[in-house]
Amino acid sequence: MAEIANPDIWKPASPPTREYEEYIARALATQGGHLSIGRGGATLYFERGCLSGCHEDRIKAEAMAAGLPVIDSRLVPFNLVLDLAVRGPMVAVGEPPSPPPYHAFAYAPLAVVLEAYRAAGAEVFNAPAVPAPREGEG
Numbered sequence: 001m002a003e004i005a006n007p008d009i010w011k012p013a014s015p016p017t018r019e020y021e022e023y024i025a026r027a028l029a030t031q032g033g034h035l036s037i038g039r040g041g042a043t044l045y046f047e048r049g050c051l052s053g054c055h056e057d058r059i060k061a062e063a064m065a066a067g068l069p070v071i072d073s074r075l076v077p078f079n080l081v082l083d084l085a086v087r088g089p090m091v092a093v094g095e096p097p098s099p100p101p102y103h104a105f106a107y108a109p110l111a112v113v114l115e116a117y118r119a120a121g122a123e124v125f126n127a128p129a130v131p132a133p134r135e136g137e138g
Helices: 021-028 056-066 078-087 110-120
Strands: 034-038 041-046 049-054 070-072 123-125
Touching: 021 034, 021 041, 021 056, 034 056, 041 056, 049 056, 056 070, 070 110, 078 110, 110 123
Parallel strands: 034 070
Antiparallel strands: 034 041, 041 049, 070 123
16 A cells, blocks of 8 residues: 655645635624534525535634634534434524524524534534523523
8 A cells, every 4th residue: 555645635624715705704794603514514604594515624714713603513423413403403593593492493592502512522613602591591
C-alpha cells in the first residue's frame, strides 16, 4: 500500500472564505437563524427557509467567524441525534417560539435546542443564553 505523500491534504478544516457571506448575514438577521451540520450535510437556516448542500467545513468556519450559532452533531451517537430530531422541538426560525413545554411538534427558542444538542455531545458555537423560564413555566 502506497503512503500518502502529504497527509495534510486530508484535513477537513478549511479557513474561512466569503463564499456564504450573503446567506450568513441573512441568518444573523433572522431570529433563530443558525447553521446545523450533521450526517446528512450542512443546512443554514434563515428567514423562513434554508440553504442545504453547503460544503460543511467551509460554511462552518465562515459561520463561526461571523458569530452565527452553529450545531455540529456529526460525532454524536446516531441514536441520540435521532432522539433529538424526532422527539425534540424544532427551532423557531423567523417566527416566535411556541409556549413551553417544548415537544416534538413545538417551535422552541434556538438557545433551548442548542443546549439539548450540547448536552448530547454536539459541538455548539456562538450559542445565546438559554432564557430563564417565566413564573409558572417549566
